[in-house]
Amino acid sequence: MRGWFLPLAVAFGFIFLYAPIVSLVVFSFNESRLVTVWGGFSTRWYGELIRDRQILGSAWISLQVAFWSANLAVIVGTLGAFVLTRFGKFTGRLLLTGMITAPLVMPEVITGLSLLLLFVSMELTLGWPAGRGLTTIVIAHTTFCAAFVAVIAQTRLRQMDESLEEAARDLGAGPVRVFFDITLPVITPALVAGWLLAFTLSLDDLVIASFVSGPGASTLPMVIFSKVRLGVSPDVNALATIIIGFVLVAVIIAGWLMRRTARRM
Amino acid sequence: MNALTRSAPWRGTAWAFGKLGLSGRSLVIAIPMLWLGVFFLAPFFVLGRISLAEAIIARPPFTPLFDRAPDGTLEIIASFENFRFLLEDALYRNAYLSSIRIALVSTVFALLIGYPIAYYIARAPEPKRSILLLMVILPFWTSFLLRGYAWMGFLRTNGVINNTLMSLGIIDAPLRMMHTDVAVYIGIVYTYLPFMILPLYANLTKLDGALLEAASDLGASPTVTFLTVPLPLSLPGIVAGSMLVFIPAIGEYVIPALLGGPDTLMIGRVLWDEFFSSRDWPVASAVAIVMLFLVVAPIMWLQSVQNRRGMD
Numbered sequence: 001m002r003g004w005f006l007p008l009a010v011a012f013g014f015i016f017l018y019a020p021i022v023s024l025v026v027f028s029f030n031e032s033r034l035v036t037v038w039g040g041f042s043t044r045w046y047g048e049l050i051r052d053r054q055i056l057g058s059a060w061i062s063l064q065v066a067f068w069s070a071n072l073a074v075i076v077g078t079l080g081a082f083v084l085t086r087f088g089k090f091t092g093r094l095l096l097t098g099m100i101t102a103p104l105v106m107p108e109v110i111t112g113l114s115l116l117l118l119f120v121s122m123e124l125t126l127g128w129p130a131g132r133g134l135t136t137i138v139i140a141h142t143t144f145c146a147a148f149v150a151v152i153a154q155t156r157l158r159q160m161d162e163s164l165e166e167a168a169r170d171l172g173a174g175p176v177r178v179f180f181d182i183t184l185p186v187i188t189p190a191l192v193a194g195w196l197l198a199f200t201l202s203l204d205d206l207v208i209a210s211f212v213s214g215p216g217a218s219t220l221p222m223v224i225f226s227k228v229r230l231g232v233s234p235d236v237n238a239l240a241t242i243i244i245g246f247v248l249v250a251v252i253i254a255g256w257l258m259r260r261t262a263r264r265m
Numbered sequence: 266m267n268a269l270t271r272s273a274p275w276r277g278t279a280w281a282f283g284k285l286g287l288s289g290r291s292l293v294i295a296i297p298m299l300w301l302g303v304f305f306l307a308p309f310f311v312l313g314r315i316s317l318a319e320a321i322i323a324r325p326p327f328t329p330l331f332d333r334a335p336d337g338t339l340e341i342i343a344s345f346e347n348f349r350f351l352l353e354d355a356l357y358r359n360a361y362l363s364s365i366r367i368a369l370v371s372t373v374f375a376l377l378i379g380y381p382i383a384y385y386i387a388r389a390p391e392p393k394r395s396i397l398l399l400m401v402i403l404p405f406w407t408s409f410l411l412r413g414y415a416w417m418g419f420l421r422t423n424g425v426i427n428n429t430l431m432s433l434g435i436i437d438a439p440l441r442m443m444h445t446d447v448a449v450y451i452g453i454v455y456t457y458l459p460f461m462i463l464p465l466y467a468n469l470t471k472l473d474g475a476l477l478e479a480a481s482d483l484g485a486s487p488t489v490t491f492l493t494v495p496l497p498l499s500l501p502g503i504v505a506g507s508m509l510v511f512i513p514a515i516g517e518y519v520i521p522a523l524l525g526g527p528d529t530l531m532i533g534r535v536l537w538d539e540f541f542s543s544r545d546w547p548v549a550s551a552v553a554i555v556m557l558f559l560v561v562a563p564i565m566w567l568q569s570v571q572n573r574r575g576m577d
Contacts, residue, residue: 003487009381016378017404017458020415023425027418037423080297090294099301107516107560109533110553113540114308117550120325121311143304146297175289204408207518211540221410228410228523232418240411251406255399 025244028237045238054223055239062220065134065209066202069141073198074191076142077149082183084150085157103147112211115140119212132214140212141205145198152197156190157183193254200247309557316550317343327547347551357535357552361559364532367446367521368514371453375461375510376503378454383465383502384495387472398466405459413452413523420448420524444526452520453510460509468502469495508567512560532556 028046032039049055080100084093103111119129119136129135164186168178206221213219227236318327351357386397404412419425420442427439442448472495480490518533525531532552540549 006381006385009378010385013378013382013458014400016455017401020412020419020455021404021407023418024411024415034423037428076297076300079293080301083294083297087290087294090290092294092298096294096298096301099305100297103305105512105560105564107513107533107556109516109518109536110312110557110560111308113536113549113553114312115304117311117315117546118304118308124325139304143301146300200406204410206410221408224410224414225519228414228417232414232421236414237418240408240414243411244407247406247408248403251403 021244024237025241028234028241030234030237033234045234046242048235049238049242052235055220055235058218058220058223061134061217062203065137065141065219066199068138069145069202070195070198072138072142073145073149074195077146077194077198078153078187078191080146081150081153081157082179085154100147100150103144104151106144108205108207109211111144112140112208115143115208116211132212133217136212136214137209137217137219140208141198141202144205144208145201148197148201149191149194152190152194153187156187160186189257189260193258196250196254200250203243203247312550312553314343315547316347316554317345318547319344319346320545320547325546326544347548348555350548351551351555356530360530360532360535361555363530364515365559367449367453367529367531368511368517371450371457371514372461372507372511374450375454375458376507379458379461379465379506380503383462383469386462387466387469388474401459401462401466409456410519410523412456413520416448416452416455416524417443420451443524444529446525446529448524449521449529449531452524453514453517456520457510457514460513461506464505464509465499465502468499468505472498504567504570508563512563515559516556532559 027038029041029043030037030039031042031044077100080096083090084097084100115136116132119132123129123131129139160183165178165182168182169175173181204221205219206225209219210222210225213222224236224239227233315327318329320326321328382401386394386401389397417424421427422439422441422443424443426442427436430436431439476494476498477490480494481487485493516533517531518537521529521531521534522537525534533556536549536552536556539545539552
């Protein structure tokens with residue numbers, strides 16, 4: 001595999017990965033309405049974006065959903081990871097392991113449909129949740145994001161030096177105090193990374209949100225999807241560029257936090 | 266004495282839970298267990314139950330499981346009619362088969378493109394290795410939807426590829442690439458490429474460079490060396506990466522909806538249309554259950570392969 005073949009194949013691979021994204025960003029600064037014909041530099045589409053009430057409204061809904069889903073996913077995911085790494089044997093351990101990893105590979109259409117059917121059945125029998133909207137999207141996103149948080153938190157909890165927790169216990173601290181004074185501060189950077197991952201995953205989701213949302217609660221991906229199905233349009237390019245920039249910053253912060261803790265241990 | 270009861274603010278609560286036969290430990294277990302039990306596991310039972318119902322025009326649009334018979338007794342209404350319908354209707358059969366075919370072809374191409382990249386990164390010196398690895402992961406973080414959209418601008422009739430090829434004089438008329446199966450393959454390979462590269466990379470970094478040297482010292486050509494040393498040794502990575510591409514690709518909805526043509530049949534799309542357009546919830550549920558088995562089967566197979574490997 002030495003010689004010219006390998007570098008060429010790798011170069012091709014990276015062009016394949018980056019060319020579409022680069023062209024998407026470049027053409028968001030295009031003056032022309034024809035998305036793929038260059039008509040000079042302009043920020044006109046960004047201006048139109050700011051005046052688009054539908055997009056701004058759905059972006060606000062998406063941000064709220066992502067914020068609450070990330071918060072709840074960190075709680076559920078961390079507790080799940082903590083229980084699986086520190087509690088040894090207990091009844092239902094295998095079940096919890098399965099339930100916490102399965103959402104990672106579950107096709108989104110199945111997750112979305114089955115959750116919607118659950119919400120409808122619950123509304124019929126329990127009267128809650130009344131209708132569908134923000135709450136049901138947050139519940140759905142929390143469930144699949146918790147799986148990702150759990151993976152990150154589990155890795156961190158396994159790497160962590162358990163003698164710190166033992167020392168605290170020997171000095172008379174109760175389990176609650178050990179968790180809040182020792183374990184939590186040590187795994188916090190991993191949890192921040194998990195929170196950011198959950199936030200971006202929630203912000204990104206189209207399929208699950210489409211199933212479990214109700215009238216008046218369209219998330220940003222739902223609005224983009226309905227626009228994009230009709231064809232390419234330059235204001236979507238502008239929006240995509242903003243989102244890519246936003247995600248890039250989040251990933252860099254998460255990566256930096258993970259590296260910093262890895263070095264400190 | 267339980268250590269929890271020693272900290273004063275917790276004493277009262279702990280005592281109350283103790284009376285109820287609950288410990289703090291079981292409470293901590295209960296939170297993730299309950300959440301996932303209610304919002305992840307229970308939905309599958311609802312899905313299974315509704316797949317046995319019949320679509321009616323009402324709210325909700327399916328027949329109830331229990332019904333009062335005329336003589337006042339409770340009867341259970343359940344039928345496998347929807348599953349029989351799926352088996353007999355050529356549309357669904359073709360959709361399942363074509364999902365498997367599209368997922369397989371995409372997996373093969375992802376392997377062909379991903380393997381050289383993973384190999385190159387695994388053999389690269391630091392810090393080049395970390396930078397290249399980060400470059401592989403970065404696109405994975407940008408929105409699935411927007412990456413599909415990016416390819417729309419690339420593949421369409423007056424898109425970037427056609428414009429470039431025409432201005433270079435390579436082709437006279439634009440190629441038809443959008444709304445074809447080829448566009449779906451490209452979209453899936455593009456979206457899931459990092460899933461292929463990462464397990465391959467993890468596997469190939471463990472490869473001992475001395476083995477490669479030994480093979481070439483003994484006179485093997487680079488091609489023979491590759492086929493006899495890294496390729497067989499990286500088989501577990503190949504299997505893991507292929508599964509991570511194949512499994513989500515089967516259920517894919519967004520990519521065929523954006524890039525595929527009207528005749529691109531994929532099961533995720535059929536389920537979506539059955540639910541949102543036909544409003545037939547019971548049939549959509551049955552489609553989901555059959556799809557679930559398609560996804561679970563390769564995972565079970567992978568696990569049994571890994572278990573056998575573990576025993577060797």
